[in-house]
Amino acid sequence: xxxxxLASGAPLPxxxxxxxxxxxxxxxxxxxxxxSVFIVAYLFYLGKSLTGxxxxxxxxFPLLGTLALLTSSGTIVLAVRGLRRGRLARFAALLFAxxxxxxxxxxxxxxxxxxxxxxxxxxxxxxxxxxxxxxxVGFHAAHVSAGVLMMLLIGALATLGHVRPEHAERVEMVSWxxxxxxxxxxxxxxxxxxxGT
Amino acid sequence: MASNDWTGxxxxxxxxxxxxKLGILYVTSGVIFLVIGGLQASAMRAQLFYADNTLLxxxxxxxxxxxxxxxxxxxxxxxxxxxxxxxxxxxxxxARDMAFPRLNAWGYWMFLFGALLFYFSYLGxxxxxxxxxxxxxxxxxxxxxxxxxxxxxxxxxxxILGILVSGFGSVSAAINLIATTVTMRCxxxxxxxxxxxxxxxxxxxxxxxxxxxxxxxxxVMLLFDRFLGAHFFDTQNGGDxxxxxxxxxxxxxxxxxxLVIPGFAFASEIIPVxxxxxxxxxxIMVAATCAIGLVSLGVWxxxxxxxxxxxxxxxxxxxxxxxxxxxxxxxxxxxxxxxYGGRIRFRPPMLFCTAFLLQFLVAGLTGIMLAGxxxxxxxxxxYFVVAHFHYVLIGGLVFTIFGAIYYxxxxxxxxxxxxTLARWHFWLFLVGFxxxxxxMHVQGLLGMPRRIYTYPADRxxxxxxxxxxxxxxxxxxxxxxxVAAIVHALRRGPPAGPDPWNAWTLEWSTSSPPPxxxxxxxxxxxxxxxxxxxxxxxxxxxxxx
Numbered sequence: 001x002x003x004x005x006l007a008s009g010a011p012l013p014x015x016x017x018x019x020x021x022x023x024x025x026x027x028x029x030x031x032x033x034x035x036s037v038f039i040v041a042y043l044f045y046l047g048k049s050l051t052g053x054x055x056x057x058x059x060x061f062p063l064l065g066t067l068a069l070l071t072s073s074g075t076i077v078l079a080v081r082g083l084r085r086g087r088l089a090r091f092a093a094l095l096f097a098x099x100x101x102x103x104x105x106x107x108x109x110x111x112x113x114x115x116x117x118x119x120x121x122x123x124x125x126x127x128x129x130x131x132x133x134x135x136x137v138g139f140h141a142a143h144v145s146a147g148v149l150m151m152l153l154i155g156a157l158a159t160l161g162h163v164r165p166e167h168a169e170r171v172e173m174v175s176w177x178x179x180x181x182x183x184x185x186x187x188x189x190x191x192x193x194x195x196g197t
Numbered sequence: 198m199a200s201n202d203w204t205g206x207x208x209x210x211x212x213x214x215x216x217x218k219l220g221i222l223y224v225t226s227g228v229i230f231l232v233i234g235g236l237q238a239s240a241m242r243a244q245l246f247y248a249d250n251t252l253l254x255x256x257x258x259x260x261x262x263x264x265x266x267x268x269x270x271x272x273x274x275x276x277x278x279x280x281x282x283x284x285x286x287x288x289x290x291x292a293r294d295m296a297f298p299r300l301n302a303w304g305y306w307m308f309l310f311g312a313l314l315f316y317f318s319y320l321g322x323x324x325x326x327x328x329x330x331x332x333x334x335x336x337x338x339x340x341x342x343x344x345x346x347x348x349x350x351x352x353x354x355x356x357i358l359g360i361l362v363s364g365f366g367s368v369s370a371a372i373n374l375i376a377t378t379v380t381m382r383c384x385x386x387x388x389x390x391x392x393x394x395x396x397x398x399x400x401x402x403x404x405x406x407x408x409x410x411x412x413x414x415x416x417v418m419l420l421f422d423r424f425l426g427a428h429f430f431d432t433q434n435g436g437d438x439x440x441x442x443x444x445x446x447x448x449x450x451x452x453x454x455x456l457v458i459p460g461f462a463f464a465s466e467i468i469p470v471x472x473x474x475x476x477x478x479x480x481i482m483v484a485a486t487c488a489i490g491l492v493s494l495g496v497w498x499x500x501x502x503x504x505x506x507x508x509x510x511x512x513x514x515x516x517x518x519x520x521x522x523x524x525x526x527x528x529x530x531x532x533x534x535x536x537y538g539g540r541i542r543f544r545p546p547m548l549f550c551t552a553f554l555l556q557f558l559v560a561g562l563t564g565i566m567l568a569g570x571x572x573x574x575x576x577x578x579x580y581f582v583v584a585h586f587h588y589v590l591i592g593g594l595v596f597t598i599f600g601a602i603y604y605x606x607x608x609x610x611x612x613x614x615x616x617t618l619a620r621w622h623f624w625l626f627l628v629g630f631x632x633x634x635x636x637m638h639v640q641g642l643l644g645m646p647r648r649i650y651t652y653p654a655d656r657x658x659x660x661x662x663x664x665x666x667x668x669x670x671x672x673x674x675x676x677x678x679x680v681a682a683i684v685h686a687l688r689r690g691p692p693a694g695p696d697p698w699n700a701w702t703l704e705w706s707t708s709s710p711p712p713x714x715x716x717x718x719x720x721x722x723x724x725x726x727x728x729x730x731x732x733x734x735x736x737x738x739x740x741x742x
Contacts, residue, residue, distance in 0.1 A: 019297065
């Protein structure tokens with residue numbers, strides 16, 4: 001009786017999705033749950049800081065960084081499309097463009113933080129605004145960094161000639177993560193720089 | 198096993214990515230922690246045997262109930278249910294392994310090292326005396342008590358980091374289980390034909406993914422408060438200590454369902470096989486499980502009625518909590534409906550599941566009582582609450598876990614368990630459980646608060662506490678019978694054969710223990726009971742689908 005075919009002629013279940021896609025979607029779900037707690041904390045403590053500085057004194061809408069990040073979602077889509085069609089040089093160029101845009105975003109965040117810390121004296125321990133601002137924006141930036149690292153790894157492998165069209169789905173999974181980081185940024189920008197000020 | 202010398206055996210377990218070996222590692226680790234947590238409980242019960250007892254100091258008592266609660270939830274309940282899911286889900290859906298085998302191994306080791314990190318707190322500044330410098334802030338670590346001001350030293354940090362690390366393991370296991378169920382089913386295994394265990398593990402996994410990361414986030418906030426001077430829960434700087442309670446219980450209440458839904462899953466597989474009937478109301482069972490998962494995300498503040506919620510919030514959380522009782526009641530009805538008119542065989546797995554039905558009913562009824570905010574105001578933080586959740590987690594979960602171990606041990610080891618020892622285990626554990634925990638309701642009604650290290654003699658609590666502690670002796674004797682039964686079976690148990698219980702799901706179609714690749718040829722199913730179809734070609738199930 002060991003492992004016999006149990007019945008024959010049954011219809012095949014439709015092949016729903018690859019395990020990579022399902023796994024990445026679930027990782028994104030768990031990360032969303034993680035971020036939502038920091039967003040709730042930010043909103044809950046909005047306007048409850050006992051001392052200054054307050055958000056509207058310090059925060060400017062990060063237009064350049066937002067544009068860089070949103071554009072990078074487009075470049076990575078085109079990069080994956082290039083890889084799938086076997087146009088490897090185009091893929092590598094667009095991938096490095098995405099990395100560069102991610103680095104621009106991180107650099108602008110670094111400049112903003114330098115201004116906040118050294119000019120305005122706002123740190124994690126200054127008040128509730130500092131506590132919630134740095135942890136929410138910081139965790140987002142950490143996720144951007146993780147995405148940049150993943151893409152650098154792919155970039156290094158591509159430069160060495162190890163990335164071929166059959167790897168397109170794996171690269172696409174990294175792009176899904178990157179889109180997720182983008183969507184989180186839209187939520188963060190809305191909460192911190194629009195509603196919060 | 199390729200090699201018989203011990204390094205080869207060790208290597209085959211440490212380096213394994215096989216879902217069956219990892220499942221056994223999870224369950225075995227959980228059972229070892231169950232014994233450790235049980236010993237901590239026994240020490241507390243010894244202290245409470247007499248009024249004004251001085252066996253344990255208040256500090257040690259605080260550490261014991263903290264480590265006991267944390268161990269039982271995170272390092273006993275979680276690994277055992279995840280271990281069974283790991284072992285059974287691929288076999289039941291006709292797959293050769295999980296979707297991500299290496300991630301699976303990673304998850305196990307994250308759990309184990311998280312648990313060891315937590316227990317490393319024992320080696321703190323005060324040495325090995327009793328509980329050493331283990332955490333003493335309770336298993337839910339309320340702020341501001343768990344903040345730097347009131348909890349100096351690093352004990353609380355071990356609590357935060359140990360759970361945080363093992364939480365990564367839980368989330369990875371949940372992702373893996375869902376991906377496996379969605380993408381790895383064999384031919385013909387549609388969602389409507391999934392064994393109920395697989396359905397329930399699916400819902401459990403979604404709950405882990407939705408509530409474990411929020412706990413991680415809240416713990417990171419607490420770490421920021423403690424190490425970097427942040428103010429999340431710091432009332433001196435406008436922070437709100439109650440926010441921690443909301444964040445913790447947003448995890449903590451669904452966690453109860455994460456633990457007990459797998460208990461339902463074991464019962465849903467065992468009860469039909471030992472009643473010789475199909476499960477009563479399969480679609481309703483699936484719907485009720487999904488409903489429990491959904492509603493359980495909206496009931497968390499019933500742990501916080503005495504904190505001073507606004508009236509609308511109190512009404513909402515009371516009502517939502519009572520609503521959860523409806524799908525749970527439907528399930529109990531369906532299990533009883535499955536047994537009704539069946540040819541019931543009271544073998545050890547069925548004995549544990551029958552006791553589970555009655556005990557979980559009591560747990561549900563006291564749960565409905567406590568869901569009423571005015572009733573809860575009287576009894577919150579009393580032994581009545583302790584009785585309630587031990588009825589859920591022991592009467593509900595641990596009993597079904599023992600049932601599951603007796604049911605699937607022949608599959609995992611290829612050997613049968615001695616029934617006499619198993620029956621002694623059952624009856625001793627049942628009597629011990631009832632003595633210990635039914636009496637706790639009385640202590641609670643008499644006003645005894647939880648987490649007190651001793652009590653004055655004139656309150657009338659002493660006799661009840663003595664019965665409670667006496668029950669522990671029976672429970673220990675029962676667990677010794679369990680250990681004896683397992684050790685005996687591993688050494689001298691008769692061969693089990695592939696299908697000792699005459700069951701219907703796919704794991705029983707392969708040898709015991711199954712080969713590393715599970716199925717030589719991937720199976721194909723046409724109904725919910727593929728083995729019934731195989732054994733009864735004259736009257737297969739698929740004819741009625």
